[in-house]
Amino acid sequence: MATKTKPNGKSEKNQPQSTRLWLMFPPKLITRPIVWELGQKFPLVTNVRQASVTDEIGLVSLELSGSRGDIKAAIKWMEKLGIKVEPVEINVIES
Amino acid sequence: MDKQTGFMKALKCRECGREYPLAATHVCEFDFGPLEVAYDYDRIKASMTRSAIQSRSKNMWRYRELLPVAGEPTVGCEVGFTPLIKADRLAKRLGIRELWIKNDAVNYPTLSFKDRVVSVALSRAKELGFTTVACASTGNLANSVAANAASAGLKAYVFIPSDLELGKVLNSLVYGANVVGIKGHYDEVNRLCAEIAGKYNWAFVNVNMRPYYAEGSKSMGFEIIEQLGWKIPQHTIVPMASGSLLTKIHKSYQEMTKLGLVSDAEYSVHGAQPAGCSPISVAQKAGLDFFKPVKPNTIAKSLAIGTPADGFYALKVMKETGGAADDVTDDEIRDGIKLLAECEGIFTETAGGVTVGVAKKLIASGKIPANDSAVLCITGNGLKTLDALVGHVGHTREIRPSLREFEALIEAETKSPTAA
Numbered sequence: 130m131a132t133k134t135k136p137n138g139k140s141e142k143n144q145p146q147s148t149r150l151w152l153m154f155p156p157k158l159i160t161r162p163i164v165w166e167l168g169q170k171f172p173l174v175t176n177v178r179q180a181s182v183t184d185e186i187g188l189v190s191l192e193l194s195g196s197r198g199d200i201k202a203a204i205k206w207m208e209k210l211g212i213k214v215e216p217v218e219i220n221v222i223e224s
Numbered sequence: 225m226d227k228q229t230g231f232m233k234a235l236k237c238r239e240c241g242r243e244y245p246l247a248a249t250h251v252c253e254f255d256f257g258p259l260e261v262a263y264d265y266d267r268i269k270a271s272m273t274r275s276a277i278q279s280r281s282k283n284m285w286r287y288r289e290l291l292p293v294a295g296e297p298t299v300g301c302e303v304g305f306t307p308l309i310k311a312d313r314l315a316k317r318l319g320i321r322e323l324w325i326k327n328d329a330v331n332y333p334t335l336s337f338k339d340r341v342v343s344v345a346l347s348r349a350k351e352l353g354f355t356t357v358a359c360a361s362t363g364n365l366a367n368s369v370a371a372n373a374a375s376a377g378l379k380a381y382v383f384i385p386s387d388l389e390l391g392k393v394l395n396s397l398v399y400g401a402n403v404v405g406i407k408g409h410y411d412e413v414n415r416l417c418a419e420i421a422g423k424y425n426w427a428f429v430n431v432n433m434r435p436y437y438a439e440g441s442k443s444m445g446f447e448i449i450e451q452l453g454w455k456i457p458q459h460t461i462v463p464m465a466s467g468s469l470l471t472k473i474h475k476s477y478q479e480m481t482k483l484g485l486v487s488d489a490e491y492s493v494h495g496a497q498p499a500g501c502s503p504i505s506v507a508q509k510a511g512l513d514f515f516k517p518v519k520p521n522t523i524a525k526s527l528a529i530g531t532p533a534d535g536f537y538a539l540k541v542m543k544e545t546g547g548a549a550d551d552v553t554d555d556e557i558r559d560g561i562k563l564l565a566e567c568e569g570i571f572t573e574t575a576g577g578v579t580v581g582v583a584k585k586l587i588a589s590g591k592i593p594a595n596d597s598a599v600l601c602i603t604g605n606g607l608k609t610l611d612a613l614v615g616h617v618g619h620t621r622e623i624r625p626s627l628r629e630f631e632a633l634i635e636a637e638t639k640s641p642t643a644a
């Protein structure tokens with residue numbers, strides 16, 4: 130059953146929400162302070178929950194809180210830099 | 225048995241060990257680690273004996289103490305207990321002393337091992353009071369959720385990428401499920417479904433119900449042990465997408481050992497992936513604990529998960545049990561499908577072709593010694609992936625209705641038998 134949600138996306142754009150993400154950094158970005166940059170660029174609260182960095186890959190689980198629009202823009206920005214951004218619920222699509 | 229929880233104790237974080245109530249949640253609030261069901265093994269030991277199990281009906285629920293539902297199952301009560309077949313002809317071809325096929329290509333009702341996980345997820349969803357169930361899937365999982373929800377009278381939402389093959393779409397629509405096609409690339413569809421799962425109060429089988437759902441795979445391992453005469457096989461070869469099935473087969477062997485239902489034995493669990501999507505097997509071969517995500521490109525679409533959620537744990541299981549992994553090309557997958565069909569009369573989907581192909585490689589390389597015994601997990605049915613074989617299995621030879629023409633054909637065949 131559908132809960133009380135607004136039928137159109139527009140009015141939700143500015144409602145605060147939290148999103149949990151896994152970030153995967155390619156080697157060339159491992160040393161760049163992406164999470165700090167993100168906090169400067171977007172009005173979002175960042176909260177790192179887990180991280181593992183090797184020469185090969187950096188994995189960071191990050192919680193982002195803020196408006197839906199800002200979260201979406203931040204994800205776009207990270208993806209443009211070459212970071213893979215997945216929901217913590219990875220594999221939502223199974224075979 | 226406790227009315228509310230059965231033989232379950234709590235949900236427990238696999239990273240930090242924190243415990244959570246047995247609700248529809250799947251991630252630890254502290255470190256985002258995956259949650260897993262913890263059981264009361266002392267009580268289970270008292271109730272689950274070989275003779276108790278053997279007195280029950282032949283389906284996966286004969287191991288119900290180790291499956292995460294509180295009361296009796298209400299969905300998918302006939303799932304499982306698929307045949308375990310001694311595959312002598314295939315053993316000979318692969319060069320191994322003893323080989324068994326666990327044949328979930330004929331699992332009830334939707335012809336893949338996914339019915340095991342879905343029957344647990346939906347039974348638990350009903351216990352938790354859900355009336356709508358959902359999943360996002362490109363195939364077997366969608367079919368299974370749609371069918372099992374229909375028979376249970378649950379409302380189902382099935383999300384699929386909008387460019388999916390017609391056959392797979394029909395295979396979910398026929399059960400009356402709400403099928404939503406989503407335009408966009410894989411990552412976007414994934415994120416949208418995660419948002420939907422977070423927002424609607426539905427039982428998303430592989431999201432908020434994942435701790436329960438994933439446990440259903442253990443039943444395949446329990447059955448293997450019982451059907452081998454209460455023995456753990458020396459080698460088990462398992463296809464990997466997210467890597468969940470492989471870790472749960474291992475867990476099933478450990479649990480039966482812990483409960484004294486089978487004697488402690490050494491065993492190895494091996495993993496199989498298609499070369500076009502092999503993050504786990506590539507990491508295993510390189511001796512790494514972590515995998516690198518990949519972009520899938522393979523005919524084995526049911527194994528095409530580029531960022532496997534349980535990849536890390538699957539690597540750990542292989543390391544701990546002395547298992548190996550390998551991957552096979554599209555052509556090797558087709559050869560694997562044909563080999564199993566020609567030797568054993570079993571038609572598997574592409575995932576099964578991967579399992580057979582990888583078994584062949586592991587035996588040839590000595591990673592599975594020729595003198596040992598192995599079980600192949602065949603997890604899906606060939607009728608679902610006919611596209612992969614079009615143009616690759618020969619063709620019919622047509623004749624007019626005349627005996628003369630037929631005899632000419634037979635004669636040509638006897639002269640060059642390979643033409644057949």
Ligand SMILES: Cc1ncc(COP(=O)(O)O)c(C=O)c1O
Nearest residue numbers: 224465466467468469526603604
């Ligand atoms: C036929 C078949 N075999 C194997 C798998 C692999 O399952 P897992 O994601 O548990 O590794 C899948 C599922 O995605 C499947 O559909």
Ligand SMILES: [Zn+2]
Nearest residue numbers: 237240252257
């Ligand atoms: Zn935790």
